[in-house]
Amino acid sequence: MVKITLLRTLLFCELLASNLHLTWGCPAMCDCFKGVKVFCSGFNITQVPTNIPINATGIMFLETSISTVENASFARYRDLKNIMFVSNYIKSINRDAFSGLFHLTALEISVNPLSALEPGTFSELTELRKLTITHNAIKVLPCGLLDNTTKLEILALQGNHIFKMCSSIFYQLENLQELNLGSNKIVQLPIDLLKPLGNLQILKLNHNPLSEFIPGTFNMLGNLTDLTLDSNYITRIYNFTFEKMTSLKRLSLNSNSIKDLSPFAFSTLHNLAWLTIERNQIAVLPFGTFDGLESLIHLSLGGNQLQTIPWGIFYSLDKLEKIILSKNQIEQLQNSAFLGLESLTHLHLDYNNLRSIESQIFQNLTNLHVISLHHNKLKMLPDGIFDGLYNLISVTLHSNPWRCDCLITNLRNWIYENREYIQLSQLVCEEPPHLQGMTIKHLKTRELNCTRQQVPSFKNLDTIPIKDLDISNPLVTCKSHYSDNGNIDITCEVLDCKGINIAIWNKNTPAPLSHAYTKEELLCPANITFTIIAV
Structure with a gap:
């Protein structure tokens, strides 16, 4: 009620502002502005008044x-260009209600208990450009309903109960540019329904029980730029689904039940700039999923079940x-995860x-402005992970179980050094118990127990070629990362069957820090893993 009252006030003010003064002699419960725009409101109005100014345009x-x-309700008003029925009690519209309105360009019938429309209801509205029939109770769109409305550019039908449509209902709408069928009960689109709409640019089918599309459903929509399919029951995107929609710039598939994306499902969408597939059930991204999307600037895969980034x-x-990539189940990020995203x-x-x-x-990723890593299970970050990111303005790292020992020193220093340039969220220690609840930026070096613990360098251990003393070629290539318990896990790919000796040295002295692992007579495994315990 508050929204309708506000709408009434705004519309009244708009009319008043644009027409400056009222014309007297209007129907009761109506206001007339310059005699051409009429605003009628009040529950005492039970039918269309008969004494509307003859030259009214809206x-x-x-x-x-x-x-x-009723039939011919507006036949006397040949200059009418705009009629709106909003939040009334309209249950029926006679077939010839709008007869004689040869200059009408916009008609709206919204928020009424209207459940049906007869074929031919709009057949005399040959100049109609915009038709809005929203939030009523329409169930069926019969054949012939839109006959002769050949100049129609915008058709809004959202918020009804539509479950059935004549397959040829749009056959005369070759000039239609925008179609909204959202929030209805459409289970399947007739294969020829959209065929006449070659000039359509915007199509909204959100909030329907659509589960699949017959091959060829969208094939004639070569000029479509915006497609919304949110909140349906779609389970899979096939290669053929969008292949002919080469002008598409925006595609939204949020809140469906999509589990599978076929490889190269979007490969023909070379102009697509915006792709959102949030709140689905995608666990795997097949090779080639995003190939062909050379114009894409926004990609959202949040709220899925991804565990890895291929x-x-x-x-x-x-x-x-x-x-x-928020609200997934990703556990680890490898260096190769974001290859090619230099514009990110x-x-x-x-x-x-x-x-x-x-x-x-x-x-x-030197153009990064914002990195969001909050609400994860991070206990530490590698030294120098943000080095070279000179365009950063925001990094959110809060709500992680940070372990505040000597290994957090570099992160603490980085936070302190960048406090004036970068918006940083508050980091709080989770471990060890005596530092729990402390903010990392306020930690003192003596509290981090660095005197008794050497800090191995993650960065220097990232790629380690291990060579036999007698040959110049590496026997093993290794990569390392910190594990949850503070150790360093080193995974090595064996390139030659030789003895392997792994050791970690303090960069200041040649003495080993922890232990050396030596294994003779290898049987050429694909890889082996060492765990180096820092002491």
Whole structure:
């Protein structure tokens, strides 16, 4: 009620402002502005008044008790261009209610208990450009309903109960540019329904029980730029689904039940700039998923079930500026996760299960402005992980179980050094118990127990070629990352069957810090893992 009253006030003010003064002699419960715009509101109005100024060009009925729009209700008003019925009690509209309105360009019938429309209801509205029939109770769109409305450009039908449509209902609407069928009960689109709409640019099918599309459903929509399919029951995107929609710039698939994306499902969408597939059930991104999307600048995969980011999956997205991977189940990020994303400015990884991140993950992402890593399971970050990111303005790291020992020193220093340039969220220690609840930026060096613990360098251990003393070629290539318990896990790919000796040295002295692992007579395993315990 408050919203309708506010709408009434705003519309009244708009009419008043644009027409300056009222004309007397209007129907009761109506206001006339310069004699050409009429505003009628009040529950005492039970039918369309008969004494509307003959030269009226626009009329609006808001919150009246009109239940039926009779035949020829507006036949006398040949200059009418705009009629609006909003929040009335209209249950029926006679077939010839709008007869004689040869100059009408806009008609709205919204928020009424209207459940049906007869074929031919709009057949004399040959100049109609915009038709809005929203938030009523329409169930069926019969054949012939839109006959002769060939100049129609915008058709809004959202918020009804539509479950059935004549497959040829749009056959005369070759000039239609925008179609909204959202928030209805459409289970399946007839294969030829959209075929006549070659000039359509915007199509909204959100909030329907659509589960799949017959091959060819969208094939004639070569000029479509915006497609909204949110909140349906779609389970899979096939290669053929969007292949002919080469002008598409924005595609929204949020809140469906999508589990599978076919490889190259979007490969023909070379002009797509905005792709959102949030709140689905995607666990795996197949190779080639995003190939062909060279114009993409925004990608959102938040709220899915991703556990890993495949190597090079985003490699072709060299124009991508924003990627949202929030609310997934990602546990680890390898250096190869974001290869090719040199234009990226916003990276959102919050609300995952991240435990470890490799040190070079952001190495080529020098345009990053925002990094979001809050609400994960991070206990530490590699030294120098943010080095070279000179465009950063915001880093959120809060709500992680930070372990505040000597290994956190570099992160603490980085926070302190960048406090005036970068917006940083508050970091609080989770471990050890005596530092729990302390903010990291306020920690003193003596509290971090660095005198009794040497700090191994993650960065220097990132890639380690291990050579036999007698040959110049490496026997093993190793990579390392910190584990949750503070140790360093080193995974090595064996390139030659020789003895292997792994050791960690303090950079200031040649003495080993912990222990050396030696294994003779290897049987050429694919890889082996060493755990180095810092002492």
